[in-house]
Amino acid sequence: MAVRRTRPSLCISVDIEADGPIPGPYSMLSLGAAVAGTQDADGFTAADPTRHTFYRELRPISTEFVPEALAVSGLDRERLGREGAEPAAALTEFTDWVREVSAGAQPVMCGYPAAFDWMFLYWYLIRFTGTSPFGHSGCLDMKTLYAVKAGLPLRAVAKGTMPRGLLSRRRHTHHALDDAVEQAELFANLMAWPGPGPAPDAG
Template identity: 35%
Template sequence: MMSKAEIYLSVDIEASGPVPPEYSMLSIGACIVDDIETSFYEELKPISERFLPKAIKVVGKPMEYFAEHGKDPKIAMEKFKTWIESTTAEKTPIFVGFNAAFDWAFINWYFHTYSDKNPFDIAPIDIKSLFMGFEGCHWKDTRSSRIPDRFKGPLKQTHHALDDAKAQAQIFERILKHAQDRR
């Protein structure tokens, strides 16, 4: 099911709230879907002081940590773009996310604000939507806690951007395998 002209990159972010630029992207994790050890991780300095306490609780580190240890967003996004370009070579990078609408909004906004372009272009793949289409389930059944274990790999989603990127890459691969087996 994977194209030789495309390369699927699982991407996850952690943020201080629901939308950029009112809230900050605090970390980016990414990996190649079928080679999760080829990965990228970066923490970013906040661009806003705004945060939701429940978002910071999920992230597990205070905003002050990211202000002190995070990279400037321009440097972080250029580093991410360089990693994408060097990892994908001549292939088209395809953004894959679990609840891609959330992660995509931050990645797209940050690339267009702090870099010259978004290397993923305009169309991410959402794993939740893919699962719903293959299984014919309800949207509420696409939560990671409700996806059957046969679609999950050994890695767990921990709300660390790289851990989650790797775990969701395994889910994506297994859904694609399931789709091939049904043909």
């Protein structure tokens, strides 16, 4: 019987900045992405996360926003209302970029944590382009990946609980592209990490 070959996964670190907790009533204001590497039957091969990147700032889609959420990114909604890309154009450009960099592979969105960024990204993709280059479930949560490898409950995990050697040396700036690159390095380190060593035998 012929063995079915599975296409490799092209892992893309994605970070978004938003002005509220959910898409629709609130807006995705910026989108950053960086290719983290490729996973195939032989394992994971890290990429230079600064080589293939994408960044757009978007026009808000509503007048509602949460001041505390907006303050995190420091983005100016009034400026984005004038200068931000139309969501349909930005998400179409993003889809084209994903398909270009993932030629011959299946793209997988990677986030830390993925739930928030994926929620906005997928909603925007479907709302403004009608489709997603990642399908409906092509996302991987770095927080879960660490919890499983470390043998920890998910809710016990934070970057501050991770071994320092796993973390990127880049600062987390809340600029979507900076953070996508930083988290691509974290993802590559997590993929290479075998997990904590076995506990020593009791004397």
